[in-house]
Amino acid sequence: MRVLAGLLCTVTLACTVKANVEKTVFRGPGDLLLPHVHPRLDALRLGSLSHAHPVLPTxxxxxxxxxxxxxxxxxxxxxxxxxxxxxxxVRICWPATQPTDFWLDTFTVRDVFDTPGLVKSLTQYSEHHQQFHLSESEHYEPAQSATAQSVLLLRIQAAASYYSTNRTLMEHPEPVDVDITNAPVLDPFLLNILPQSLAPFAAYFTVVAIGAWFLSGYIFHWIDSVASEPLLKPHSD
Incomplete structure (x- = not known):
């Protein structure tokens, strides 16, 4: 019963978290020599995510x-x-008190710069939202390097999904507090199968499942042995 209760609790928590988490799964692209990319990525001063800086609250x-x-x-x-x-x-997490729909997409640098609509969106974001001043919580790492590296651009689309009688709030929704994402931000897959952050939980549930298997077998054999014992005849007066 304890194991069953634990599993039900885990399922309940998973459903709760799912309502406030959006993610995208992708493969790292081939290495790219960034100094040969135009326009220069460092001029955009985008917030960056890497293994050295995996959590970005913003x-x-x-x-x-x-x-x-x-x-x-x-x-x-x-x-x-x-x-x-x-x-x-890559995952994005946000509080349930700020109902929002999110879409996450990743693009190679070449795909963005070769697509007018994407490069326009990227440039507008850099000009109107960054203004070359990152918030204190965001990490900026110069993108240009003399060595080739594997990089991607992440686009996050956010649409408010609530209704309020406050006209000002309906015309100008407040920014959404998010974590991109629930550490680590970039979650590598072990053997390209299992997310690294889930490995401890997978090991735990494997141990519990094996233990429950042997325990259930022991309990079954004990109940079977008790049931097969002959009943003692009552004493005659």
Whole structure:
């Protein structure tokens, strides 16, 4: 019963977290010599995520869906120092008190700079939202390097999903407090199968399952032996 209760609790917590977590899974691209990329990434001064700086708490601007922007406002970040062909997972977590819909997409640098719509969005975000001043919680790491590295651009779209009688709030939704993501931000996959951050939980549940298997077998044999014992005849007066 304790094992069953624990599993039910885990399922309940998982469902609760799922309501406030969005993620994307991707593979690290091939190495790219950044100094040959134009426009220069360091000029955009994007917040960056890497193994050295895996957690990025920040505030993301959001807006209600419109015909021009059905997924709200867009924010851009740089995923650096990836391993080519290795799978990663980026997650974004936010409080339930700020109902918001998020979409996460990753793009190679070439794909962004070769697509007018994407490069326009990236440039507008850099100009209007960053203004070359990162918040204290955001980490900026110069993107240009003399050595090639595997990098991706992360686009986050945020659309407010609530209704309020406050007209000001409906016209200008407040920024959403987020963690990109629940440490680590870049979650490598072990053997390209299991996220590294879930490995301890997988090991724990494996041990519990094996223990429960042997314990249930012992209990079954004990009950079977008790049930098969002959009943003692009552004493005659």
């Amino acid at each position: 505030q993301l601007p959001a807006h209600f869906p419109s015909r021009a922007a059905p997924r709200g406002l867009e924010s851009w970040y740089l995923l650096q120092r990836l391993e080519a062909a290795r799978r990663y997972e």
